Amino acid sequence: ENAIAEPIQEKNWMWFRGDRVEILKGPDKGKQGYINFVVQERNWVTVEGLNTEFETIGEDANFPGMMIKSEKPLLVTRDIKLVDPTDEKGCDVEWRFTEASERVRVSVRTGTIIPHPKKAEETIDYKTRADYVHNKTKDTPGKVVEEITYEPKLATFEMDIMQSMGIKEDRVPKKSWWY
Numbered sequence: 001e002n003a004i005a006e007p008i009q010e011k012n013w014m015w016f017r018g019d020r021v022e023i024l025k026g027p028d029k030g031k032q033g034y035i036n037f038v039v040q041e042r043n044w045v046t047v048e049g050l051n052t053e054f055e056t057i058g059e060d061a062n063f064p065g066m067m068i069k070s071e072k073p074l075l076v077t078r079d080i081k082l083v084d085p086t087d088e089k090g091c092d093v094e095w096r097f098t099e100a101s102e103r104v105r106v107s108v109r110t111g112t113i114i115p116h117p118k119k120a121e122e123t124i125d126y127k128t129r130a131d132y133v134h135n136k137t138k139d140t141p142g143k144v145v146e147e148i149t150y151e152p153k154l155a156t157f158e159m160d161i162m163q164s165m166g167i168k169e170d171r172v173p174k175k176s177w178w179y
Contacts, residue, residue: 005043005075014093014105015045015076018119020083022090023074026051032083032090034119037071044073045080086112 015021019035033047051072059065074080081090084107092108105114118128126132155163162169 006077008040008043008076010040012095013040014095015080015082016117016120017122018117019114020085021045021047021080022083023047023050023080024090025079032088039073042073043076045076046071046073047080051079082107082114084110084112085114086110 015035015038017035017038020032021035022032023029028050031050033050035045036048037046038044049071051074052069053072054067054069056065056067082093082105083089084091086107087110091110093105093114094108095103096106098104098113105116106112107114121128159169
């Protein structure tokens, strides 16, 4: 297997948490499940309860140990396909624009729009964007965040201090070479 994954541009990424996918290889081939974790940098997703591996930990002579089930990552380019909502089969998907100039995922086989799952919106702060409550005591308002407070300039720390104290430097430094 090739360990290097060809990167997929952010604008072309089409697999999100909550998407229903069909697995194309391995012991769970043909089964469908929902994406619960995405690693976009490696083109990986994990599917709830599928493509799992069991690991026994804490096993010794007096204790049989415990089995832990973990989901192994699947490569989005070859191991999974999104499920078409009309016939519930795996399909190739591409980005297209609607008449309202909205960018949507469309099944190549049937032309059906595949909607974005609600779970893709979830973050640590909120389940849905509508449920987010702005914390007035802790959150920094947008106007303050966008305010420009630093003007970069080509001056050393010492030059900045001299300028703020009103000290004029009229001495010319000797030329020096750094090679």
